Amino acid sequence: MTNVPEIYGSLVFNESTMRERLPKATYKQLMDTIKEGAPLAPEVANVVAHAMKEWAIEEGATHYTHWFQPLSGITSEKHDAFVDPTSDGHAIMTFSGKELIQGEPDASSFPSGGLRATFEARGYTAWDPTSFAFIKDDVLCIPTAFCSYTGEALDKKTPLLRSMKAIETQARRVLELFGEEDAGRVVANVGAEQEYFLISEKDYERRMDLMLTGRTLFGYSPCKGQELEEHYFGAIRPTVSAYMKELDDELWMLGVPAKTKHNEVAPAQHELAPIYSEANRGIDENLLTMEKMRLLASRYGLVCLQHEKPFEGVNGSGKHNNWSISAGSKNLLDPGEHPMDNLRFLVFLAGVVQAVDDYQELLRMTVASAGNDHRLGANEAPPAIISMFLGDELGAVVNALIEGRDYSEADRVSMDLGVSVLPNFQKDNTDRNRTSPFAFTGNKFEFRMPGSSVNLSDANMVLNTAMAKSLKDFADALEGKTGDEFVQTAWDYVKQTLRDHERIIFNGNGYSAEWEEEAARRGLANHKTTADALPCFVAPKSIELFEEFGVLSESEVRSRYEVKLEKYNKLINIEARVMRRMMRRLYLPAISAYAAKVAGHITAVKAAMPAANTTAQEAQLARIMDGLNEAQEKFDALAAKHREIVKIDDAQAAANANAHELLPLMESLRETVDNLEILVPDSDWPVPSYNEILFYA
Numbered sequence: 161m162t163n164v165p166e167i168y169g170s171l172v173f174n175e176s177t178m179r180e181r182l183p184k185a186t187y188k189q190l191m192d193t194i195k196e197g198a199p200l201a202p203e204v205a206n207v208v209a210h211a212m213k214e215w216a217i218e219e220g221a222t223h224y225t226h227w228f229q230p231l232s233g234i235t236s237e238k239h240d241a242f243v244d245p246t247s248d249g250h251a252i253m254t255f256s257g258k259e260l261i262q263g264e265p266d267a268s269s270f271p272s273g274g275l276r277a278t279f280e281a282r283g284y285t286a287w288d289p290t291s292f293a294f295i296k297d298d299v300l301c302i303p304t305a306f307c308s309y310t311g312e313a314l315d316k317k318t319p320l321l322r323s324m325k326a327i328e329t330q331a332r333r334v335l336e337l338f339g340e341e342d343a344g345r346v347v348a349n350v351g352a353e354q355e356y357f358l359i360s361e362k363d364y365e366r367r368m369d370l371m372l373t374g375r376t377l378f379g380y381s382p383c384k385g386q387e388l389e390e391h392y393f394g395a396i397r398p399t400v401s402a403y404m405k406e407l408d409d410e411l412w413m414l415g416v417p418a419k420t421k422h423n424e425v426a427p428a429q430h431e432l433a434p435i436y437s438e439a440n441r442g443i444d445e446n447l448l449t450m451e452k453m454r455l456l457a458s459r460y461g462l463v464c465l466q467h468e469k470p471f472e473g474v475n476g477s478g479k480h481n482n483w484s485i486s487a488g489s490k491n492l493l494d495p496g497e498h499p500m501d502n503l504r505f506l507v508f509l510a511g512v513v514q515a516v517d518d519y520q521e522l523l524r525m526t527v528a529s530a531g532n533d534h535r536l537g538a539n540e541a542p543p544a545i546i547s548m549f550l551g552d553e554l555g556a557v558v559n560a561l562i563e564g565r566d567y568s569e570a571d572r573v574s575m576d577l578g579v580s581v582l583p584n585f586q587k588d589n590t591d592r593n594r595t596s597p598f599a600f601t602g603n604k605f606e607f608r609m610p611g612s613s614v615n616l617s618d619a620n621m622v623l624n625t626a627m628a629k630s631l632k633d634f635a636d637a638l639e640g641k642t643g644d645e646f647v648q649t650a651w652d653y654v655k656q657t658l659r660d661h662e663r664i665i666f667n668g669n670g671y672s673a674e675w676e677e678e679a680a681r682r683g684l685a686n687h688k689t690t691a692d693a694l695p696c697f698v699a700p701k702s703i704e705l706f707e708e709f710g711v712l713s714e715s716e717v718r719s720r721y722e723v724k725l726e727k728y729n730k731l732i733n734i735e736a737r738v739m740r741r742m743m744r745r746l747y748l749p750a751i752s753a754y755a756a757k758v759a760g761h762i763t764a765v766k767a768a769m770p771a772a773n774t775t776a777q778e779a780q781l782a783r784i785m786d787g788l789n790e791a792q793e794k795f796d797a798l799a800a801k802h803r804e805i806v807k808i809d810d811a812q813a814a815a816n817a818n819a820h821e822l823l824p825l826m827e828s829l830r831e832t833v834d835n836l837e838i839l840v841p842d843s844d845w846p847v848p849s850y851n852e853i854l855f856y857a
Contacts, residue, residue: 162409171219172415173212173293181211194289195345205257212293213242213255216300224255224300226263226285229316230270231723233615235447238265239299260302261287271726272314273719283308288317291444294414303444312716316617319711320440323624324348326709327485330631335487337638337646338504344488348624351436352446355477355612356453357429357465358400360856363848364463369738374467374531377739378747378830380837381473382850385427392425400430403460407432410452416445426474427854436482439624443616468611469534471850476535477612481619484604494603500557500567503650510657511630512605513548516598517664519626519705520546521685521696524609526618528693530731532611537688539671542597542608545679545686547666549596555667561655562662595670625711690728691819695812697721725811732818736802739826743795746846747833751791754844755784780839787836794829801825
């Protein structure tokens with residue numbers, strides 16, 4: 161049995177380890193850097209590097225790496241040994257402050273969106289001391305930022321850190337107006353609920369589409385899906401349970417606060433949720449969690465799928481982003497027992513409402529991807545329309561403020577289940593709305609649109625920056641006002657802000673067709689595809705926001721837009737190529753072979769018994785041949801359109817064509833082939849079916 165307190169954080173160079181191994185003065189200076197943003201002197205870095213190396217070697221590490229997040233969204237690492245040969249043929253283990261603080265990876269093969277020419281290969285990684293170093297596979301991993309030779313950010317981490325600085329600066333201004341100058345450091349916090357599928361390696365290896373695209377491009381719905389609602393929170397099968405236990409142990413040793421695990425709604429789908437932490441560290445930990453999930457699965461004969469929609473007809477996988485703001489030990493989004501009387505909370509709430517409404521398109525853009533397009537709006541995930549859910553009590557507070565009337569506080573309702581041995585408990589007035597993209601859940605907001613494979617840095621960068629804008633507007637309007645004048649002006653500001661942005665609040669069913677019509681009347685954006693969502697990134701309004709708070713320069717914004725477009729087009733191109741390959745080499749030959757087999761049976765029966773009635777076999781053959789011919793026609797149309805689109809030079813035009821011309825052809829071809837699947841026996845079908853994949857023993 162795992163001794164959790166003993167192993168927790170044992171592979172992390174955390175505060176406890178620093179306090180133990182660093183001189184007091186060095187430890188204090190490093191804490192000032194981590195917690196207050198003070199500059200780190202080179203001599204301090206040298207001391208830290210030596211202590212970090214000695215600790216890592218004691219834990220079995222032989223190499224170190226600067227662990228960073230290029231614009232591809234995943235993590236990257238290059239391993240360098242501590243070893244330094246000596247003149248007498250031996251070696252010593254060295255690691256300097258310079259090696260800790262700065263690295264120089266070859267940047268030429270990472271996406272840059274035009275920020276640098278291919279021949280300008282040099283890039284720099286810079287140590288991020290606010291996210292602890294850790295040991296993974298005998299390698300000391302040092303979280304770092306990544307920038308170009310000329311200083312532009314080439315990663316996801318740097319803009320996130322800038323946005324965290326922006327929200328802290330503006331939140332401090334607001335707190336000072338409330339007389340809370342000593343409230344403590346202001347931090348944006350994140351907790352990522354990670355959904356994923358586990359399937360058999362044997363089935364995975366027979367599905368080219370899963371191996372190369374992460375999703376099934378073909379596949380008829382299983383006879384039993386999720387309609388019985390028996391998998392959600394159901395008993396975890398032994399192999400999966402053993403995998404989850406090892407995953408917990410690995411994550412706990414890395415200081416990742418893995419808390420909750422359970423079966424999700426779809427068969428073979430699961431979830432892991434951590435305790436929230438500072439946004440920067442929380443996102444690093446989520447990326448580490450995703451990596452561990454993928455790598456550990458093979459030890460159990462499994463494959464971990466983190467695509468947003470690996471299987472049609474059952475739920476896809478998301479990654480709910482639980483976001484809050486704290487100052488010291490105070491949660492600034494906690495309404496308290498009496499939210500109507502909590503002016504500071506209402507100021508921050510109004511700021512969130514303003515931020516989400518003003519920058520709804522940017523938020524939608526941050527979760528746009530080829531995979532997530534198949535999930536959003538599929539009656540399992542939030543729609544592509546951004547709206548906010550506040551719950552019964554908070555919604556009533558906001559309505560009273562908007563309408564300028566008194567608020568009658570709702571009584572707490574005691575739940576009596578009618579069984580004497582079961583305790584009564586208080587009903588939570590916040591409730592939940594699973595169809596809302598951005599829901600208040602008691603003391604935080606849950607952004608439910610992100611897909612399971614996404615790096616959450618972009619979403620939180622936009623949330624933080626947009627919120628910084630809202631808080632700046634409030635501080636600018638209220639600075640200089642004190643006492644009763646401040647209080648009255650603040651109330652008026654909150655009321656007007658909520659009135660101005662009331663359209664973004666929706667507490668109803670986000671899946672309904674009526675909501676889509678109502679959202680259009682309200683003027684809310686509805687970008688259903690990545691191609692439609694990305695252009696807002698480079699709109700003047702977006703660039704102005706990022707430049708105002710020093711989060712991204714215009715060139716950095718445009719480079720990210722180009723990288724996202726390029727990735728989308730490449731993914732769709734790969735999917736189209738895989739679909740065409742599978743049609744040519746698997747489906748068309750298999751269907752033709754089975755048609756020939758049926759025709760041979762008919763011929764054999766008639767030869768043996770000329771008067772035999774072969775109407776059923778002939779009807780079956782006719783259906784197969786009709787489907788085969790239809791599939792061939794659709795395949796030819798897809799191939800022609802694919803060849804046409806790959807010649808388009810303009811990336812946005814290519815994305816538009818992929819989204820609105822190519823993908824519909826792919827879906828149409830899939831429908832025809834899937835209908836043929838149920839006419840062909842399993843023994844003649846070239847790939848495992850959904851029945852086999854989702855319900856493996």
